[in-house]
Amino acid sequence: MIKCSRSDLSKSIFIVMFLVTGLSFCCNGQTQKSYGGASVEKIESVGGDLSFVCDVKDWPTVIGSDVKIIVKGIEPPGVLEDNGAADGFYRQQVKEFVRKVLKKAEVIELKNIERAETFALKANVIVDGRNLARQLIDKGFAQVRKKKEIEKKTDPKSQDASNDNSLVASKSGKVFHASTCSFVKRISKENIVTFTDKAQAEATGRRPCKTCKP
Numbered sequence: 001m002i003k004c005s006r007s008d009l010s011k012s013i014f015i016v017m018f019l020v021t022g023l024s025f026c027c028n029g030q031t032q033k034s035y036g037g038a039s040v041e042k043i044e045s046v047g048g049d050l051s052f053v054c055d056v057k058d059w060p061t062v063i064g065s066d067v068k069i070i071v072k073g074i075e076p077p078g079v080l081e082d083n084g085a086a087d088g089f090y091r092q093q094v095k096e097f098v099r100k101v102l103k104k105a106e107v108i109e110l111k112n113i114e115r116a117e118t119f120a121l122k123a124n125v126i127v128d129g130r131n132l133a134r135q136l137i138d139k140g141f142a143q144v145r146k147k148k149e150i151e152k153k154t155d156p157k158s159q160d161a162s163n164d165n166s167l168v169a170s171k172s173g174k175v176f177h178a179s180t181c182s183f184v185k186r187i188s189k190e191n192i193v194t195f196t197d198k199a200q201a202e203a204t205g206r207r208p209c210k211t212c213k214p
């Protein structure tokens with residue numbers, strides 16, 4: 001057992017990361033590598049986007065410090081998509097809920113870890129034996145993540161609308177753009193990263209482009 005009292009969130013929290021299926025490195029998922037188990041020293045912060053940031057014990061600092069963990073398999077409820085005010089309130093509420101759950105937890109396991117599109121890991125988060133995603137869904141903070149909506153693509157109007165709302169950045173870039181920004185044309189397809197909203201883009205440490213002001 002590892003006990004930490006440095007952060008208010010980390011009291012007696014012992015986090016074990018079970019790399020059940022291993023980290024998936026290849027885009028096609030062809031290469032799967034298992035690193036066995038690891039423990040995390042503390043929770044650094046909790047985001048309003050169904051994620052939290054933690055330090056992983058015994059991992060090299062470059063990947064083990066301030067690792068963003070995205071709760072796998074869920075997304076915010078659909079109702080929020082068109083309502084900015086509700087979105088802010090939602091983020092605050094979900095942040096408090098996740099913080100509370102993690103704070104009182106004794107064992108937090110991360111299972112089926114995968115690399116996310118941005119520098120983060122996605123994992124099934126099991127808090128004292130209970131699935132965090134399930135708890136978030138039960139509380140109305142999330143819904144099961146839907147597969148990419150293929151129907152939308154067949155309707156040119158809705159495709160345009162979704163493209164206009166999406167934000168994009170280069171994998172290595174520090175700036176994010178509206179998808180319509182002229183800078184976006186210079187980013188090669190393989191290097192494009194997309195975000196559903198500004199908060200998600202900012203959570204990766206990027207700032208808005210000064211030209212397109214997304």
Ligand SMILES: [Zn+2]
Pocket residue numbers: 176177178181182183184209210211212213
């Ligand atoms: Zn731009």
